[in-house]
Amino acid sequence: PTLRLVTMVGSLRQGSYSAAIARTLAALAPDDVVIEPLASIGDLPHYNADTQADGFPAAVLAMAEAIQGADGVIIVTPEYNYSFPGVLKNALDWLSRVSPSPFARKPVALQSSSPGLLGGSRAQYQLRQVFIFLDAMMLNKPEVMIGQVATKVAGDPAMLTDAPTRDFVAGQIATFAEFIRRHG
Ligand code: FNR
Numbered sequence: 123p124t125l126r127l128v129t130m131v132g133s134l135r136q137g138s139y140s141a142a143i144a145r146t147l148a149a150l151a152p153d154d155v156v157i158e159p160l161a162s163i164g165d166l167p168h169y170n171a172d173t174q175a176d177g178f179p180a181a182v183l184a185m186a187e188a189i190q191g192a193d194g195v196i197i198v199t200p201e202y203n204y205s206f207p208g209v210l211k212n213a214l215d216w217l218s219r220v221s222p223s224p225f226a227r228k229p230v231a232l233q234s235s236s237p238g239l240l241g242g243s244r245a246q247y248q249l250r251q252v253f254i255f256l257d258a259m260m261l262n263k264p265e266v267m268i269g270q271v272a273t274k275v276a277g278d279p280a281m282l283t284d285a286p287t288r289d290f291v292a293g294q295i296a297t298f299a300e301f302i303r304r305h306g
Pocket residue numbers: 133134135137138139140141199200201202203204205235236237238240241242
């Protein structure tokens with residue numbers, strides 16, 4: 123059967139490299155894997171337990187439902203100050219309060235990028251720590267950390283165009299699909 127994956131982007135920027143990578147994934151997926159974007163994490167308010175006590179915002183519940191209904195999640199994020207952006211943590215904090223937890227036992231794969239050389243690797247390892255508590259089923263390898271991303275994305279709308287990087291990312295998606303079929 124066809125697998126349905128969703129992408130979550132850790133940047134709100136219009137010209138985001140992370141968004142460009144996420145937008146490219148559907149074209150790199152095997153025929154029996156569909157990849158669709160989640161709503162922007164910018165739609166979620168700042169986490170506040172008082173807001174939660176008044177009832178979860180509709181955008182949080184909609185995102186939780188979209189994740190629950192998906193076979194797996196691919197998170198594409200930049201690195202901010204050697205970690206992942208606060209807006210992404212905000213989304214994960216909201217989603218972690220929804221019951222049943224949308225990430226519990228959910229297959230999750232990570233991708234990061236940076237205009238620098240290290241491709242956001244430090245952000246990814248901090249994200250992995252958060253997902254231990256969320257009890258997601260994390261794909262370990264291959265690790266997609268795209269350095270010098272500004273030279274690997276082009277067009278309008280921007281897409282990942284660098285051929286070796288596209289092949290590598292396609293390999294991760296295929297491995298993720300296999301991982302989900304075996305363990306998901
Ligand atoms: C950055 N950037 C950055 N890059 C990096 O490799 N390591 C880092 O620690 C940081 N820190 C950082 C902090 C803040 C607040 C900003 C705004 C940026 C640069 C970052 O990788 C670059 O802006 C990316 O283009 C952001 O990703 P998107 O928006 O293109 O997806």
